[in-house]
Amino acid sequence: MTAEELARIQFASTSIYHFLFVPLTIGLALLTAMLQTSWYRGGRSEHLKLTRFFGTLLVINIAVGVVTGLVQEFQFGMNWSEYSRFVGDVFGAPLAMEGLVAFFFESTFLGLWLFGWGRLSKRVHLATIWAVALGSALSAAFIMAANSWMQHPVGYQLDPATGHAQLTSIMEVLTNGVFLRGYLHVLLASVITASVVMLGISAWHLRRGSSPEAFTRSARLAIGVLIPAAMIGMLVGSELGVTEARYQPMKIAASEAQWTTCQPCSFSLFQVGGGNRDETPTKIIQVPHLLSLLATNSWNGKVEGLNDVQAQYEQQYGPGDYVPNVFVQYWSMRVMAYLGGLLLLLGLWAFWRRKKLVESPWLLRVAIWAIPVPFVVNTAGWMLTENGRQPWIVQGLLRTADAASPSVGIGTIATSLGVFVLLYGALAVVDWLLMARFARKELDPVSPPGADGGSTSDADADDDAPVFAPTY
Numbered sequence: 001m002t003a004e005e006l007a008r009i010q011f012a013s014t015s016i017y018h019f020l021f022v023p024l025t026i027g028l029a030l031l032t033a034m035l036q037t038s039w040y041r042g043g044r045s046e047h048l049k050l051t052r053f054f055g056t057l058l059v060i061n062i063a064v065g066v067v068t069g070l071v072q073e074f075q076f077g078m079n080w081s082e083y084s085r086f087v088g089d090v091f092g093a094p095l096a097m098e099g100l101v102a103f104f105f106e107s108t109f110l111g112l113w114l115f116g117w118g119r120l121s122k123r124v125h126l127a128t129i130w131a132v133a134l135g136s137a138l139s140a141a142f143i144m145a146a147n148s149w150m151q152h153p154v155g156y157q158l159d160p161a162t163g164h165a166q167l168t169s170i171m172e173v174l175t176n177g178v179f180l181r182g183y184l185h186v187l188l189a190s191v192i193t194a195s196v197v198m199l200g201i202s203a204w205h206l207r208r209g210s211s212p213e214a215f216t217r218s219a220r221l222a223i224g225v226l227i228p229a230a231m232i233g234m235l236v237g238s239e240l241g242v243t244e245a246r247y248q249p250m251k252i253a254a255s256e257a258q259w260t261t262c263q264p265c266s267f268s269l270f271q272v273g274g275g276n277r278d279e280t281p282t283k284i285i286q287v288p289h290l291l292s293l294l295a296t297n298s299w300n301g302k303v304e305g306l307n308d309v310q311a312q313y314e315q316q317y318g319p320g321d322y323v324p325n326v327f328v329q330y331w332s333m334r335v336m337a338y339l340g341g342l343l344l345l346l347g348l349w350a351f352w353r354r355k356k357l358v359e360s361p362w363l364l365r366v367a368i369w370a371i372p373v374p375f376v377v378n379t380a381g382w383m384l385t386e387n388g389r390q391p392w393i394v395q396g397l398l399r400t401a402d403a404a405s406p407s408v409g410i411g412t413i414a415t416s417l418g419v420f421v422l423l424y425g426a427l428a429v430v431d432w433l434l435m436a437r438f439a440r441k442e443l444d445p446v447s448p449p450g451a452d453g454g455s456t457s458d459a460d461a462d463d464d465a466p467v468f469a470p471t472y
Contacts (some may be wrong), residue, residue: 004404006413007079010420012386014071017424019382020375021065026140026187027194028058029133033126034221040126046214049443054198054218055129056438059114064431068424079413083393083403090156090167091146098142106135140190141183148179150394151385152247165397178247181240182385188233189381193374195226196343196367199350201439203367206358211443219357219367223350230344237340238294244388245295248395250309250322251388252295254329257281263302265291271330317396324390332384339377346370 032055039047073095076084084091109131116125149155155172156165167173202219206212245252253259257271267290268283292301306323313322346366353360393400 003408003410003413004401006410007404010413010417011075014420016379018068019378021061023190023193023378024061025065026136026190029136031194031198032058033129033133036126036129040122046217050214050218053443057435060434064427079405079408080403081405086398087165087394090165093167093170094142094146098139102135102139102142106132106139140186144183144186145173145179148176148182149173151389152176152178153394153397177243181236181243185236185240188229188236189378191225191229192233195222196374197371198222200368200371203364207364212358214443216357220354223347223354226347227351230347241294242297249304253304253306253309254324254326254388255333256291257326257330258303258305259307260305261308264289264300265303267291324387328383328387332380335380336377336384339373343373
């Protein structure tokens with residue numbers, strides 16, 4: 001195994017681990033803000049208790065997730081110095097915006113929300129949690145802008161003296177078609193993730209008869225958000241596939257293990273074989289025209305095969321193997337699509353039984369066991385996106401093999417990889433124990449004085465207002 005391969009494994013492991021926290025943070029911030037808005041407008045103590053309950057899980061998730069994200073940025077300079085030299089002038093802009101604008105914005109208002117109970121007016125305190133939700137979404141926007149530039153480089157020029165990419169238009173980067181659809185897809189995936197988690201936790205409490213009225217409300221909120229988010233997410237994902245087929249035809253061909261060009265093209269629900277350099281798969285249950293629709297938005301659309309795209313790339317970029325890992329690509333696509341469809345079915349089932357949730361033991365059991373599913377879906381989606389770009393680290397400009405740090409040896413990367421695996425494993429255990437502990441706690445049975453945790457008016461609370469100590 002080469003240093004480059006070890007560096008790829010290291011970055012993949014840290015990225016996948018970090019993205020377990022990102023969508024839950026974005027989605028849970030939004031749902032917590034919606035719960036607090038319901039309390040602000042209606043004054044029901046159940047909504048306040050639910051706000052504090054799920055707000056606790058949000059804070060735990062942010063505390064652990066932020067630490068894991070910092071490691072990724074260090075890896076750019078340590079393991080991928082050639083990449084950093086080549087795209088630093090472009091890639092650094094959205095990363096700087098994420099750190100200096102979105103991250104500090106989110107952190108500041110999270111602190112105000114966390115310690116502002118009883119000290120800020122209800123209206124101002126409500127605004128702080130919405131600011132947290134906005135900040136987390138902005139943070140994802142800048143990161144997705146940088147990643148989308150790697151998928152489809154725009155708004156740059158190559159310096160004739162150094163050969164490095166230089167930013168010419170930040171607006172082109174922020175209006176990149178891959179970014180616009182990809183970012184919306186990430187936001188919807190985040191909302192789906194948080195909704196499934198909220199529904200599953202609510203189901204756990206409903207099965208045990210713990211605060212049934214309150215957790216019925218949180219379950220209904222999760223159901224009401226999950227269904228439209230899942231439906232729109234499928235449509236946006238389909239449009240993202242069309243966009244990627246235009247700029248990265250190899251990625252789409254690999255996701256279907258389509259070795260020859262076809263028109264129209266069927267989509268196989270399952271196949272045997274057809275992996276790396278196996279060009280004779282046994283396709284099982286083919287859906288006519290579906291691949292054409294997914295890749296081109298046309299009933300009889302043409303989809304280029306892997307062999308034809310390989311020949312085009314060899315002519316354009318020179319000799320080399322431009323075919324990604326087809327096995328990973330094919331099954332990542334299906335894991336993402338099939339499990340995502342099951343989450344929509346779960347939401348529809350729960351909507352049908354929304355008035356009889358307590359009387360639906362099988363639904364509650366399934367909802368609890370469905371909690372890990374969106375995390376698997378998100379991981380499969382990122383594997384589909386990043387594996388499909390190989391062997392490019394920047395599509396058409398820089399190959400992954402040319403981006404690694406030449407001075408970092410195998411031993412150094414292997415040692416740091418082992419340390420990260422152990423450290424992240426320990427963090428995973430800590431996060432699981434904390435999340436499980438607080439998710440299983442019953443709601444606070446006593447409503448705090450002073451209009452349940454805020455000042456009794458919309459004016460700023462004075463220093464003598466009763467302090468609503470949070471449960472974090």
